[in-house]
Amino acid sequence: MKLYNSMTGKKEEFKTITQGVVNMYVCGPTVYNFFHIGNARPFMMFDVLRRYFEYKGYQVNYVQNFTDVDDKIINRAHEEHRSSEEISETYIKEYFKDADTLGIHRATHHPKVTENIEQIIDFIKVLVEKGYAYVVDSGDVYFNTHSFDGYGKLSGQSIEDLESGARVEINTDKRHPTDFALWKSKKEGEPFWPSPWGEGRPGWHIECSVMSTRYLGQTIDIHAGGHDLIFPHHENEIAQSEAYSGKTFANYWIHNGYINIDNEKMSKSKGNFFTVREILQEYDPEVIRFFMISAHYRSPVNFSRELIQAAKSGLERLYTAKYNLEFWLEKGTREAMDKEEQEALEKMMTYKTRFIEAMDDDFNTADAVGAIFELVRLINTRVGENTSKTLLKSSYDLLLELTSVLGILVKEKELLDSEIEQLIAQREAARQHKDYGRADRIRDELLEKGIRLEDTPQGVKWSHIRS
Ligand SMILES: [Zn+2]
Numbered sequence: 001m002k003l004y005n006s007m008t009g010k011k012e013e014f015k016t017i018t019q020g021v022v023n024m025y026v027c028g029p030t031v032y033n034f035f036h037i038g039n040a041r042p043f044m045m046f047d048v049l050r051r052y053f054e055y056k057g058y059q060v061n062y063v064q065n066f067t068d069v070d071d072k073i074i075n076r077a078h079e080e081h082r083s084s085e086e087i088s089e090t091y092i093k094e095y096f097k098d099a100d101t102l103g104i105h106r107a108t109h110h111p112k113v114t115e116n117i118e119q120i121i122d123f124i125k126v127l128v129e130k131g132y133a134y135v136v137d138s139g140d141v142y143f144n145t146h147s148f149d150g151y152g153k154l155s156g157q158s159i160e161d162l163e164s165g166a167r168v169e170i171n172t173d174k175r176h177p178t179d180f181a182l183w184k185s186k187k188e189g190e191p192f193w194p195s196p197w198g199e200g201r202p203g204w205h206i207e208c209s210v211m212s213t214r215y216l217g218q219t220i221d222i223h224a225g226g227h228d229l230i231f232p233h234h235e236n237e238i239a240q241s242e243a244y245s246g247k248t249f250a251n252y253w254i255h256n257g258y259i260n261i262d263n264e265k266m267s268k269s270k271g272n273f274f275t276v277r278e279i280l281q282e283y284d285p286e287v288i289r290f291f292m293i294s295a296h297y298r299s300p301v302n303f304s305r306e307l308i309q310a311a312k313s314g315l316e317r318l319y320t321a322k323y324n325l326e327f328w329l330e331k332g333t334r335e336a337m338d339k340e341e342q343e344a345l346e347k348m349m350t351y352k353t354r355f356i357e358a359m360d361d362d363f364n365t366a367d368a369v370g371a372i373f374e375l376v377r378l379i380n381t382r383v384g385e386n387t388s389k390t391l392l393k394s395s396y397d398l399l400l401e402l403t404s405v406l407g408i409l410v411k412e413k414e415l416l417d418s419e420i421e422q423l424i425a426q427r428e429a430a431r432q433h434k435d436y437g438r439a440d441r442i443r444d445e446l447l448e449k450g451i452r453l454e455d456t457p458q459g460v461k462w463s464h465i466r467s
Contacts, residue, residue, distance in 0.1 A: 132144060375402070
């Protein structure tokens with residue numbers, strides 16, 4: 001498999017440090033609000049990458065942090081007269097609700113900054129001792145970017161270029177414009193912890209270096225995040241981690257492209273800043289997921305009504321094929337494949353090869369989706385009333401094998417009300433004939449499809465089981 005490494009600007013053959021194991025870190029959300037559609041993209045795309053590794057038989061140790069100490073959280077807490085902890089706990093819960101709805105699997109670990117303060121302090125101590133960090137009078141601790149030779153290597157810029165572009169901050173005792181805070185001294189109304197440099201709280205960048213090291217080791221396989229994190233966040237993570245350990249921090253740096261809304265950059269001032277929660281009021285979560293994975297993760301995507309509509313139609317085509325296969329499988333009578341069917345199955349398997357080739361080429365989900373569409377086109381022309389059960393089952397399994405890697409086509413067919421009524425009538429008839437076995441089977445079948453039956457004096461009532 002090849003992956004595009006932002007560090008080298010090339011597609012490289014992917015080799016893990018430990019055979020059969022992928023250690024992967026993805027920068028997580030700052031929990032002060034519902035996450036927005038721009039954040040949803042990396043969470044979802046790297047979820048697909050992880051699923052693909054698992055499909056290939058790797059054990060994936062996946063860490064995605066929660067930034068639960070931050071200015072934005074503190075501001076929101078002040079606005080709402082609540083504690084920072086209440087704000088972050090609320091939005092961690094909300095994160096999981098939205099992520100679950102979008103089919104994003106839980107990480108192996110979801111560490112929080114507040115659970116890693118001791119480790120963060122120890123890490124900073126080492127940086128100070130080694131001369132990479134300095135303490136100023138206020139009690140702030142800064143990383144000295146001039147002390148680390150490789151500073152700028154990820155973004156491909158010299159420290160001079162980065163410095164000339166850096167925002168000039170007033171009222172700091174920083175030695176260089178690119179130096180950044182590892183520890184911030186306590187300010188009124190902010191959460192704080194004791195440290196060797198006085199009471200205060202960690203800066204943003206240090207948490208990822210510490211949590212990545214703590215949960216995955218000093219050198220990991222993949223560090224991933226949005227393109228906007230390359231500078232300064234990931235550049236700073238590299239400086240801290242490599243200064244600390246003297247080792248390479250991550251072997252592959254993977255970044256996803258931007259998301260635009262109706263061809264415009266997303267921003268609060270333009271009023272086109274959407275949280276996932278808002279979008280889910282209007283669209284099916286799986287359509288959003290399918291929309292995202294239909295584009296290559298490195299290309300920019302444009303979020304527009306027309307494109308979402310196109311994704312919806314595409315997904316419906318895939319569902320139609322799935323449900324048709326289920327329908328014919330239930331009706332089918334002939335078991336074994338004939339020669340022509342064997343050839344059809346062979347042809348179908350070439351789309352699996354194409355799917356894998358696409359995913360092996362820098363996890364090109366756009367081409368992988370293309371291969372699934374080709375497969376579905378063939379399925380639609382080849383299967384029907386007279387198809388053998390073996391071919392139906394093989395094409396069904398193949399389709400779901402590929403779509404499960406992408407996390408789509410997960411819904412069961414919803415029964416129409418008339419179908420439910422019909423099954424209930426059949427169950428009643430079975431009971432009248434004292435065929436209780438059959439009656440129970442029908443009840444179980446309905447239960448499996450999310451329909452609960454209740455026998456009342458007025459007759460049988462049914463309802464949907466909503467989780
Ligand atoms: Zn990070």
